[in-house]
Every structure is written in structure tokens, then in C-alpha cells.
Amino acid sequence: MKKRNIIPCFAAALLISACSSSTNNSDDKPKDEDVSAKVSLFFGGNIITVASKKPFSLGADENPAVLVENGVITFVGSVDDAKEKLATIRNHAPKTKISYFNLNGRTLMPGFIEPHAHLQSTAQMSGVKNLMPCLPDKYQEKLSKDYGWIYYPNKKASSAKDGQGHCFIYLDEAIAKVTTSPPFVIDHVNKVGWYIGNGLDPSRMVQEEYAKRPFDQRINENREFFAYPMKAIDEIDNQKLKTAQSNKAIFMTDQSGHLAYANMSAFEQVGLCNTVVKKAQIDMISQAKVDEFEKENPDFKLPVEDYTLTCEGTEQDVKTSQFIVKTLCFSDGDLDIVNNAKYKEIDSKKWQYSGLIKEPSAYMLFINSILRAKGTSSKDISALVHHAPNTPPATSCPLDTAQPELAKYDKDENEEVLMKMKYLLNTSSQQGVTMLVDGGSTTEMKDDFINLVLMEQLQPAARVRSVYDWRNYQDEATAARAQCVYDPKNPSECDYIPFESKAFNGMYSAQGIKLLSDGSTQGCSANLSTDYSEAGLCDTFGKGHVDYTKNEIVQNLSRFLPTCDNSVHQPWYFNLHANGDQAISDSLNALTQMAGDAKRHASTCKEKQVAQTFTDLAHTIIHSTVNDIDESTKENKTIYKYLKARETFPNLTPSHLIAHVAYWGASMRNELGDLRGNRIDPMEEELAAGIPFSLHSDLSISPLFPLWFIEQAMTRHTWEYPFLASRGKYLGTNKDGKSNLSIQDAIKAVTIVPAMQHNLSHKLGSIEVGKIADLIVLDKNLMDFQTTPESIHSINVECAFINGDEVTWVDLEDLGKAKNLTDYTPKTLASKCRNSSTLN
Numbered sequence: 006m007k008k009r010n011i012i013p014c015f016a017a018a019l020l021i022s023a024c025s026s027s028t029n030n031s032d033d034k035p036k037d038e039d040v041s042a043k044v045s046l047f048f049g050g051n052i053i054t055v056a057s058k059k060p061f062s063l064g065a066d067e068n069p070a071v072l073v074e075n076g077v078i079t080f081v082g083s084v085d086d087a088k089e090k091l092a093t094i095r096n097h098a099p100k101t102k103i104s105y106f107n108l109n110g111r112t113l114m115p116g117f118i119e120p121h122a123h124l125q126s127t128a129q130m131s132g133v134k135n136l137m138p139c140l141p142d143k144y145q146e147k148l149s150k151d152y153g154w155i156y157y158p159n160k161k162a163s164s165a166k167d168g169q170g171h172c173f174i175y176l177d178e179a180i181a182k183v184t185t186s187p188p189f190v191i192d193h194v195n196k197v198g199w200y201i202g203n204g205l206d207p208s209r210m211v212q213e214e215y216a217k218r219p220f221d222q223r224i225n226e227n228r229e230f231f232a233y234p235m236k237a238i239d240e241i242d243n244q245k246l247k248t249a250q251s252n253k254a255i256f257m258t259d260q261s262g263h264l265a266y267a268n269m270s271a272f273e274q275v276g277l278c279n280t281v282v283k284k285a286q287i288d289m290i291s292q293a294k295v296d297e298f299e300k301e302n303p304d305f306k307l308p309v310e311d312y313t314l315t316c317e318g319t320e321q322d323v324k325t326s327q328f329i330v331k332t333l334c335f336s337d338g339d340l341d342i343v344n345n346a347k348y349k350e351i352d353s354k355k356w357q358y359s360g361l362i363k364e365p366s367a368y369m370l371f372i373n374s375i376l377r378a379k380g381t382s383s384k385d386i387s388a389l390v391h392h393a394p395n396t397p398p399a400t401s402c403p404l405d406t407a408q409p410e411l412a413k414y415d416k417d418e419n420e421e422v423l424m425k426m427k428y429l430l431n432t433s434s435q436q437g438v439t440m441l442v443d444g445g446s447t448t449e450m451k452d453d454f455i456n457l458v459l460m461e462q463l464q465p466a467a468r469v470r471s472v473y474d475w476r477n478y479q480d481e482a483t484a485a486r487a488q489c490v491y492d493p494k495n496p497s498e499c500d501y502i503p504f505e506s507k508a509f510n511g512m513y514s515a516q517g518i519k520l521l522s523d524g525s526t527q528g529c530s531a532n533l534s535t536d537y538s539e540a541g542l543c544d545t546f547g548k549g550h551v552d553y554t555k556n557e558i559v560q561n562l563s564r565f566l567p568t569c570d571n572s573v574h575q576p577w578y579f580n581l582h583a584n585g586d587q588a589i590s591d592s593l594n595a596l597t598q599m600a601g602d603a604k605r606h607a608s609t610c611k612e613k614q615v616a617q618t619f620t621d622l623a624h625t626i627i628h629s630t631v632n633d634i635d636e637s638t639k640e641n642k643t644i645y646k647y648l649k650a651r652e653t654f655p656n657l658t659p660s661h662l663i664a665h666v667a668y669w670g671a672s673m674r675n676e677l678g679d680l681r682g683n684r685i686d687p688m689e690e691e692l693a694a695g696i697p698f699s700l701h702s703d704l705s706i707s708p709l710f711p712l713w714f715i716e717q718a719m720t721r722h723t724w725e726y727p728f729l730a731s732r733g734k735y736l737g738t739n740k741d742g743k744s745n746l747s748i749q750d751a752i753k754a755v756t757i758v759p760a761m762q763h764n765l766s767h768k769l770g771s772i773e774v775g776k777i778a779d780l781i782v783l784d785k786n787l788m789d790f791q792t793t794p795e796s797i798h799s800i801n802v803e804c805a806f807i808n809g810d811e812v813t814w815v816d817l818e819d820l821g822k823a824k825n826l827t828d829y830t831p832k833t834l835a836s837k838c839r840n841s842s843t844l845n
Contacts, residue, residue: 050108055771073778076808104840116439116779117711120759122704128425137204139172154821174727176210184242192378206260208527234266235360261525265368278316323356334402338364424826434466439779446471472517523588531585538678558595586633593650629659664707670723670736699759719794778809804838
């Protein structure tokens, strides 16, 4: 039998366009020219291939090997066969440098792909006081050790839950930390200090005095906080300082990213309490919205003359002010109001803003007010803007704070943010991440990501892909940028950046569009078909919050559908944020409707069409948390809706924030009831129906540790705050109290499935011939943990490779000591995967 000759793919070291597997196994004879290639051989350990048609994994006893040529995998098989391939390569190109990586019993596998995170906003938010709750003890020490430099800057790494900059477990201690610390910034004109924090979480953080009560009781004590956070903030502030502070504007964002909390002074600084709205501005409100308002409030009439907004007063005055601000200033969120007579013994006002702010578009008003504070630098304040990367409030908004003055930061500040992103990628690489997708990027972020990739100091440790927020393209000028391919000669004209772009060699790309259809499950703002449980924390929130209905989703995203005019590139794919079952249903139905629209567009074009149709592309429902469960049959109706949509979109799948199970599972069971709460993120049900899923962090909502994701998906353990020392309790419906998810499916959820979801499974996500060599080495074999998944977090990532080249890692402990990252000279770690020039 004739043996096949292996012809290596002689690409440049970082060239991403891989040779096809058919070329790698060609019978053609090598050319006579002497070409030097870069070749690596991995051997001496276990190999988890995640291959679709070959063994999923190869044990060390099978003596497996992987051959990489110029960043591309060209052989997977036995060491003996690999030696023959190497001999052929040597014979063809004697100058070829071959590096031998002896795994020494460790495990080689494809790098992890993070399908949904927020890289830049995480980097920028590090300047704001971190109020995020502690993680379970088994995870907190590792979080502090590795991500402490960004989560807990200037604090010594520790697992201690001391409330002094590390993490918090009680709601009142977190709020007190904000109100008793020095002001974040001082508005010297109005003589008011802004006191700011990020990551408050009433769905997990209980009040210390109720900590020993049963879980549902202690969480439900936060009902009053949700109903009237302004009262709780003032009481905690006054209790700590023994006196009221009228010159303190307090503003805190929720860890979900969909809520914020503020005191009355903050509302006053925004202009919500005394701004005069001109008649001409009131006349801008559509009659349809006026009719809807007056139908819901039959005793009220919208003002026909100039109107002064108020924060406190009669029910009619406050509701009218609320309606005018919401209608003129933002499209989705809300500013909640409350009848304060329920909470105060004597109060003639009775109605006022409660201090609860829903959705980033609403709390942008507060962020802009902070930006306008005089005599301040903008670096840390700008972080708040990028924490809510929405478009600015509508131009019709009558508030002076509608438009920010200090939203930009200078060159030095920008470099600091870039370095934080650089080190975040390096930290993520040390957890095995070789590609990170930034979900909801702005076009300004695109420029920063490009600078990040091109930065000479310490090359990026992972690939970055942008999925743009659809709101970047709401007018004719910006919409044109979405219809053409990026050209480095004219970088501001086009935003579509294919993975194959030679400008970035696959290290940065932008091919997706994101839309949020609802809010947060734990934040009581998921769009549900059935009310939140009356017995839980969200008892007054009804069916939650709708960002966009099905028809609005179609209207907003139709501009990105393939047409004859934009056939120069393949269509955009969509990531639709949907937590609640109604939001999931609306998103699936919107996609199906757009499929018909796309087909009609394509039928008008000539033969020159995009290479891949809109329906062939992978589209993803981000989070896909709450499912519609039939009360009588217990059947999962959301699964059926997925199956119906997948008849049109065969690559349509969900991506789960597995932290919803681990850190919020008990809280969601409280909020949703047992029927829905036990079946959030129903991964086993999805797989049984043939629906793959991925797992993501939503960084900074939860920390980026893919090995933890595998563990948490397999155990479905959740914790009841504040008791975090336990091993956790199973969240689910299996009678044996255990999850039956296989380790193979959990591994796929952080490798090949996210690669598929971002339309890159032909290049990344598994160890197969023709794919790019983005690889990691583990100190233990993941495949050995099927029966002990609760210990997976103990596995260490030893090293990572991008394009077959080992990533240089930074000493994270030393990084935590840096005061200024722009001047910091990184201390690098010695490689644990040193290669040799011989096979031994």
C-alpha cells in the first residue's frame, strides 16, 4: 500500500487561513524548493480532541501525538506515525525547526472559547468600588489570587470575606462601604459629592440581622429594598454617620447590569426634581403613547403647557413626571415610583421616586450627571459610561444631564484601559481561554480592540471578537458602516471584520450583532410569560420587563439582513439576550420572521450572492435562563419552540450563564418558584432534544474560569447566601439529586459549541487536521472527573498556545502590586511546557 506524503502548510507564523485537510493529506510530491517551516510535536500525555468523527479523547497509554505546522494542526495520531511525518518534513525542508513538547503525562486539549463577556467594561469598572458578593469558599480564594488585581485592586490576595475591599455577603455592609468611603468625585459647582459602587446584589446579599432565618425568609426581607431602595440607603447612611448628609449623591449599579439604586440627592443632581419641560417638548410625545398613559391613568391628563418635573408630590404629579422623562429620555428602562405613606408614619407628599432605576438607558442619566461634575478627571467616571454601552439619551430629553461632557478620556487614560484589557486577556489565558467574545461592543471599543491587538508590548494572550450592540447603527450614516468590510486604509468607514482579515490575522474580528430583549432574572426584570412567584423576592414585579417585543426586534435588526447591496460579505449573525421565557419566545419568533424577509431579499439578487445564507449561520440566544414549563404535564414548552425555530435555523442554539445555577440558583428558585426555578438552564433537556449549548461568564457579572463552568454544569450545585462554606445543594429535578450531564458535553460547551456559535467551528474548537492550533495543557486529565465533577476546579492550566506559539504569562501576584499599569514592566512566568530539540 502506498504511503501518503504529508505536505506542510507553509503559512506565515500568524497566518490564520489554514490549509484544508485534503491538502494536508495530498498524494502530490513535495516541491524541490527548500522552505523552512515551524513545526511542533506534542506527545507523551493525554489528548482531548473534541473531534466529531474521531475519538473524543486519547489516553496516554495510546501514545498519541499532535503535529502542528506554522500554527495549523496537520496530524493527529500515534507517535510512531508522527515520526514518519516528521521525517517527510525534514526530507522536504532540512532547515525546518522542530519543537518537541513532552506532556509528561499531562493533558492537551483545545483552548477554551468564552462566547459572551464584556472585556472593556470590566477593565474600566475596576476604578469603581466593587460591591460584588463573595463566591462560595471553594472558588473565592482562586478568584482573589488570579483576578484580585482587577476585582480587588491594592488589596492582598485572600479568601477572607472581611468587607474591606475583598467581597461582601451582607447588603447593609456593602451599602455602608459606599456611603462611608471618600466621595468618588466631587461636583464643585453644586457642592455635592458622588458616592458610587458597582455590583450590589439584593438577590443574594441578605441583611445581617436576618442571616439566621430560613433562606426564603431572609431573601424576602429585601422586598422592601427593591420597593424603596432610597429609604434603605438613607437609613444605612444615617445610621453609620449618625446624621443626615444632604450633600451626598449616592449611586450604585446592580451586579446584573440591569438595575441601579440612588438616593434623592442623586435624583436632584440629574435634574429630575425641578427641570422645566417646555410645551414644545411635551408636544413631541406621540399621541399613541399619550393615549396609552391616559388609559392606564384615567384620572390624569398630560400637561398642555410648560411643566416642572417633580420627585415628590401627589400621585398625579409624580406619575406625570415619570411618564414625561421616560418617554422623552429613553426607550426601554424606567424610574420606579412608590407611595411612601406605606413606609413612613407621617408624610404629606405620599408619592416619590423609589430610587430603583431599571435598565442602563435610564441610569445613563445619572452617569452623565457624574460625567458633568466639574474639576475632575474622566478616567474612572468614563468607566461608568462603558458599563452601560448604550446610545446617549434621546435628543428630545429636556434634562441638562442628557448629554455628557467628559465621556472621552485622553491618550494616557486610554493606554491605562488598554493595558488593563491586555492583562485581563493574560489572566484569562491562565484559565485556558484562547478566544474571548465581547458581547455588545461599541464602534469606539472596536478602535480600542484594534489598538490592543497591535500593541507591541506583550502580545495579546487570546483572540478577541466583537459582537456589536445594534444601537451603533441607528441612522443612515452609521448604518452604512455595517454594510461593508473593514479596510485598514480607511478604518472608520466599515465595521465588518472577518476572521480571515490579513490586517489582524484572526486575533481580532467583528461579525456579529447583539440586541437585549429583556433584563435580568435575578434582578426581577426578565420578560416572563407568567408572573414572578408571589412567594418570592420579586412578588411585585409581575411578568418582569420588556426591552423589545418581537416586532420591535424585527424592526431593529432587519437593517442587518443580507441584501444585494451588502453581498460583499457574509451576513451578520445575531446574539439575542433573552433571560425570560417570553423573551426567548419573542426572540425565536423574530428570527423566524426575519428568515422570511432575508429570503425575499435574496430572491431579488442576481447570481452573485453571499457565500453563506442568513439561515445557515449560527445565531445564539444569550442566557436563555427561564423556560416555560407546563404546570400540569411538566413539559418544557420552550424546548419545543427551539425545535420549531431550528427547522429554519439548524445552527440556532442557547448559551447559558452557568453562574445563574451556581451563585443565583437558590435565589432564582425563590423568585420563580420550584417549577421554573429548578429548571433554569435546562442543559440535560436541551441535549435530549438534540440542542447543543455553550457556557459563558458574562464577565464581569461572573468571573471567567471555564473549568469552573464545566464543574458547575455537571454538578448543578448552588449556594444559599450567606453560607458559602458548604459543598452546595443540587438544583434540579432528577430524583437521585444529581446531574447526569456527561463530561464530554460539558467540555463541548466551552470549546466546539462556542466556536460554532460564532461561525468558527471550521477553524477552532477541536484538535483536528486543518484547524488552528489554539491549545492548552492541563495538569490533570479532565476525562477522569466524570464521577467526581465537584473537584474539577482543582485542575490547573499549565500553559496555552495561540497559532501553535506558547503564550507568555504574567506573574499575577506581581501584577497586583502595580500602581500604574502604563509604567508597569510585567514580570513573566517561566514556562511549564518547555520544548526540546529532540524527541525524548
